[in-house]
Amino acid sequence: MLIDSVAFSFDLSRRAPAIQQPMATWLRVGAASALWILLWWAIVTLLHVPADFLPTPVSVVRKLFTMTYTVTGDGALWVHVGRSLYRFTLGFVLAVFIGVPLGFAMGYVRPLNNLVSPLFEFFRCIPPIAWAPFAMLWFGASIGAQVFVIFTAALPPILINAYKGIKLVDPGLINAARSLGAKPATMLLEVGLPSSLPVLIAGLRIGIANGWMALVGAEIIAGAGTHSGLGFLILVGQDTLQANLAIGAMVLIGAVGVGFDWLFLKLQKRMVRWA
Template sequence: MQKQISFTRSVVLGLLGLGSFIGLWHGLAVSGMISNVFLPSPVEVYDRFTTLLDRRFAGATLQGHLFASFQRFAYGFLLAALIGIPLGLLMGWYQLLDEIVSPLFDALRFVAPIAWVPFAALWFGTGIGGPIMIIFAGAFPPCVINAYRGAKFVDPRLIEAANMLGTPSHRVIREVLLPSSVPSIISGLRVSAGLGWQSLVGAELIVASAGVGYMMVQGQANISTTTVMAGMVAIGLVGLALDSALRLVERIIQRRRGLEN
């Protein structure tokens, strides 16, 4: 009962905050203080959003641009997870590997993903490789860091028990280390997905010929603020959906492990 009340309260407060934001936005838009060219009303943005669902702009409908963006995101995000999670676990397990990789990793992870854009443009042009590289640069560090933390905080008694039974190292990693690290890994994937999606949009503003970011650039070139803001709304909705899906996975795992409050 307490959980239901807490959830209802969160929903109400969230809707109140959203309603207040939209109300303030609408008030500024219709007040005349800011030109309609630069700040269209929420109704105008909504109308443009629905129009873009049926009518092509910059070569595709909004769904087409979203599909192109999500395809790039999926490649970059999966690549980051497939490399970053095993690397983080192994760094947490093998001290020698940690000492070898950490200095380079710690230096590179502070380079903003957008800083890789010039290299991506030079190496890949406007092809799919450039955005994937930039998404990877944003999504990779959280995968490594959270997998590493998960490996470091595994209950030592589980490892000692496995070692006493003579379990080979590769089986300890697969059957003890990995399952115990899953909650931390999922938390890292949430952060990774958010940074990867943000990095994608930044990349598409410069090194893409399709996608939501590209659509927004074309909207700017045509002085269509409604198109730019409709793209921003689409980006936010997709990001929210990604985070909600990973939150659901996280809750399911926590419930099965008896960790949910």
């Protein structure tokens, strides 16, 4: 083992690919993105597609740039991006603070699992967007409605993976901790939580994607009552026949979602290097 580690430290030929791999990945992603953008531009230009049906990429980029210094609803483009991120963060954090402890408790205490599972199975089969009209009735066109919809979308994968993660802990580790006199809280925090991290983080990544998509839907359903958010911009683009505004907001939604997933993937690699 020592020889292998020394060889790895001094073998530059083995380290070079590891250093070059992120650059190659970015180049592939950039080339593929450029190809799709070029195809989009060619279809619109060669087929003479009307701008109100499908604008060119240049028109979309120009509209987004214009939105950075012009006011729509409650503010410029960055105000809408910030409001959507704020709503999403509140709903997602609420889902984490409820889903992770409840999932662990259900995996650790069988009577609690038997009590909660029937209600949860019913709850998770309802599409999150179906809660939007009720959220509007309960909370009005306020941040509470969007937060509630995000919570309903992000909670199921987080809770399920927390439950699965704690159930998949190696029984040998649990028996070893018991033999050393570990208390239940100690076994949960020092044995169960570290062992379940890979499964738990996978559930958090799914929860992020679900919550972000649900937020945009909730903002669209809320309509002009919110006056802010990326979903609101899509609605404005639809009502004013500005396809470049609607598509620009969709591009931003996708870019922010990809950014979330990329950051969380980096966090996962740092936290569970051993997995």
